[in-house]
Amino acid sequence: MRILIAEDDSRLLTQLDVLLQQHGYSVDLADNGNSALYLLKEHNYDVAIIDIGLPHLDGFDVIRQARRADVTSPVLILTARDRWQEKVEGLDAGADDYLTKPFHNEELLARVKALIRRSSGQANPTISFGPLELDTVAEELAVDGSRLELTAYEYKVMEYLMLNPQKVVSKTELTEHIYDQDFDLDSNVIEVFVGRLRKKIDPAGVLKPIETLRGRGYRINRDL
Template sequence: MRILLVEDDPDLGDAIARRLRAENCAVDLVDNGVDAQHLGETETYDAVVLDLGLPGKPGAEVLAAWRKGARAVPVLVLTAREAWADKVTAYKAGADDYLTKPFRMEELMMRLRAIVRRSAGHAAPQMVCGPLVFESQTGQFELDGLPLRLTAFEWRVLSQLMMRREAVVERLDLLERIYEGDADVDSNTLDVIIGRLRRKIGITLIETVRGRGYRLTAGVTP
């Protein structure tokens, strides 16, 4: 997953970013509403973690602007504001979930994975493609019942393919979702990652669709 994290407390922002990266996520961290709105309008993210009390532009206004511009990225509001009126404002602006500070990192991850899963159209937390199983709430892949060891980039690519299994995922879409904003993107790296994944899960599960991208398939129509 590629996550936009908008938090103006530098210590908290760094702590959340470290946890997200430890869970194999790519993270773009910004500390103000102006930059957040720009990134949300111009970059591709699987989800946003958004504070409300931001310098430059309030989080609720940023979110409302995204929704007005038809940006459908799922948004988890993370704030110290507990008042009912603040929650109503956030949800009316287009929030998908609302978590108040202080919080447990484990709960943040569970809520984040849930809104990403739901936005991809999956109600159940477990996803299956042939012998491959993805437990979305833990982020764990299993192959034939055994845990699958993956690098961060392998996990990002495979989770994107699993979320859209049996559908073609464009190369550009994959590249936009596995790298952080300041990364030096090399298209050839994607081919290397796909090759490593095929060696780990078998060559038949990931199909190359020439001129477009890749498809995770169990060989049957879902």
């Protein structure tokens, strides 16, 4: 999953970058409002974490202008302001949730996961398709109740596909949402991960959990 962090406190920006990368997210950074707005318009983020007090363009205006430009990425506001009026203003500008500084890392991670689920139409932290069950909290995949041993990137691929069951997801899109920007987008590593997932989930070749649409990408089999 790809996340934008817009925060002008360099120490907090670094801390959040490290925290989210440690939990498997691909992270882009902005330390001012203009950069944040540019990145929001250029990329499709799974979540944007935006501080209200950004220089050049404050967080409220970043969100308003992004929404006017039809940016649909879920937005989590970070604010040091504990007044309810600022929280209301942020939500009215188009934010989806807010978190007041200082905060616990566990709460931020939980809110990020909840926003990703909700934006995909999934209120339940466990996503099921036939015998497949993805626990987005424990980050585990089970088939008929038996947990599979997946690598971190295999899990990321499966999570993204199951959170976007209506979409045909291209290799480029998958790469952008599970790797940092400098990854080689022409690599065949996504094909390798999908092949491994198919063997682990469906060794007998009966379920066919991941469909390949030639020249377009992959889609979770909704008829499992």
